[in-house]
Amino acid sequence: MSASTPSVTGLSPDELRALAEQAGRELEGAHPADVLRWARTVFGTDLVLASSMGDEVLVDIAAKAAPGIDVIFLDTGYHFAETLGTRDYYADFTDVTLRTVLPLRTVAEQDAEHGPRLHERDPNLCCALRKVEPLERGLAPYTAWVTGMRREDAPTRTDITVVGWDARRSKVKLNPLAAWTWDDVNAYVAEHHVVLNPLRELGYASIGCAPCTRAVAPGEDPRAGRWAGTNKTECGLHT
Numbered sequence: 001m002s003a004s005t006p007s008v009t010g011l012s013p014d015e016l017r018a019l020a021e022q023a024g025r026e027l028e029g030a031h032p033a034d035v036l037r038w039a040r041t042v043f044g045t046d047l048v049l050a051s052s053m054g055d056e057v058l059v060d061i062a063a064k065a066a067p068g069i070d071v072i073f074l075d076t077g078y079h080f081a082e083t084l085g086t087r088d089y090y091a092d093f094t095d096v097t098l099r100t101v102l103p104l105r106t107v108a109e110q111d112a113e114h115g116p117r118l119h120e121r122d123p124n125l126c127c128a129l130r131k132v133e134p135l136e137r138g139l140a141p142y143t144a145w146v147t148g149m150r151r152e153d154a155p156t157r158t159d160i161t162v163v164g165w166d167a168r169r170s171k172v173k174l175n176p177l178a179a180w181t182w183d184d185v186n187a188y189v190a191e192h193h194v195v196l197n198p199l200r201e202l203g204y205a206s207i208g209c210a211p212c213t214r215a216v217a218p219g220e221d222p223r224a225g226r227w228a229g230t231n232k233t234e235c236g237l238h239t
Contacts, residue, residue: 008042008043008046008143013170016143016165016170016171016172017165017167019042019172020163020164020165020172020173021163021164021165023038023162023163024161024162024163024164027162027163028161028162028179029179030162032058032061032065032176032177032180033061033064033065033176034065035162035163035174035176036061036062036065036066036069036146036174036176037065037066039066039144039146039163039172039174040065040066040069042144043142043143043144043172045070046141046142046143046144047066047069047070047142047143047144047145047146048069048070048071048072048138048139048141048142048144048145048146049062049069049070049071049072049096049145049146049147050071050072050074050135050138050139050145050146050147051071051072051073051090051148052073052074052083052148052207052208053073053083053084053086053087053090053197053207054083054148054197054206054207054208055147055148055177056086056090056194056195056196056197057148057177057185057188057189057194058146058147058148058176058177059071059090059094059096060094060188060192060194060195061176061188062096062146063090063094063095063096064095067095068095068096068097069096069097070096070097070099070142071090071096071097071098071099072099072100072101072135072138072139073087073098073099073100073101074101074130074131074134074135074138075100075101075102076103076130076131076134076209077102077103077106077107077130078107078119078130078209078210078211078212079209079210080199080207080210080213082197082198082199083197083199083207085198086195086196086197086198087100089195090195093195099138101134101135101137101138102134103129103130103133103134104129104133104134105129110126110129110130117211119209119211119212120211123212123227123230130209136169139169139171142171143171143172144171144172144173144174145166145171145172145173145174146173146174146175146176147173147174147175148175148177149175149177149178150175150177150178150179150180150181150185151178151179152180152181152182153206153222153223154223160175160178161175161178162174162175162176162178162179163175182222199215202215203215203216203217204216204225205222205223205225206222206223206225206226208226212226212227213225213226214228
């Protein structure tokens with residue numbers, strides 16, 4: 001790890017962006033734990049990790065590399081019970097500070113306003129209401145945020161950087177696992193005995209809300225189970 005560790009106190013958005021771009025170059029190829037240690041040193045408590053509990057490896061690494069790190073979990077009201085159980089495990093048994101963020105409306109209130117099963121009729125609006133808006137509120141107090149995105153995940157993610165600039169939110173955005181393959185992830189799981197979402201054993205390679213996620217067949221694209229049968233590929237959190 002060679003990136004410098006300047007103070008970010010009082011930096012303008014342009015200065016933060018320059019810092020992020022420099023760190024992205026210097027930390028390319030670094031182990032995710034080193035990326036997170038650097039981020040914790042630079043941003044301190046202004047660093048947050050956003051997790052859907054389908055990125056268990058990242059949460060495990062963060063708990064060890066940046067003990068006590070804030071982790072925001074967007075409880076959409078549509079999660080699998082297994083996902084909520086995974087959240088509770090990491091909240092109770094690892095060194096993270098779990099913060100659950102709720103949508104402005106319950107599922108019942110959303111149904112009353114927009115009609116039932118909005119996720120089938122307008123999945124983009126459903127994601128906007130139950131994921132994107134809550135994330136904006138959850139991220140608001142922080143200067144930098146961490147995601148579990150990998151370049152291998154989808155064609156829309158092939159150019160993500162390990163450290164970069166989120167122009168939409170004027171925040172530094174870290175993707176410590178960006179360069180990792182599924183083999184890298186699985187090797188880490190085996191070596192460190194990572195507790196996984198039980199849905200993994202049932203063929204769920206990419207885990208989102210229950211109504212919009214299915215298991216995938218062997219050899220099928222890992223994200224083929226998300227919004228299957230539609231042309232939707234992203235929930236809007238990263239676009």
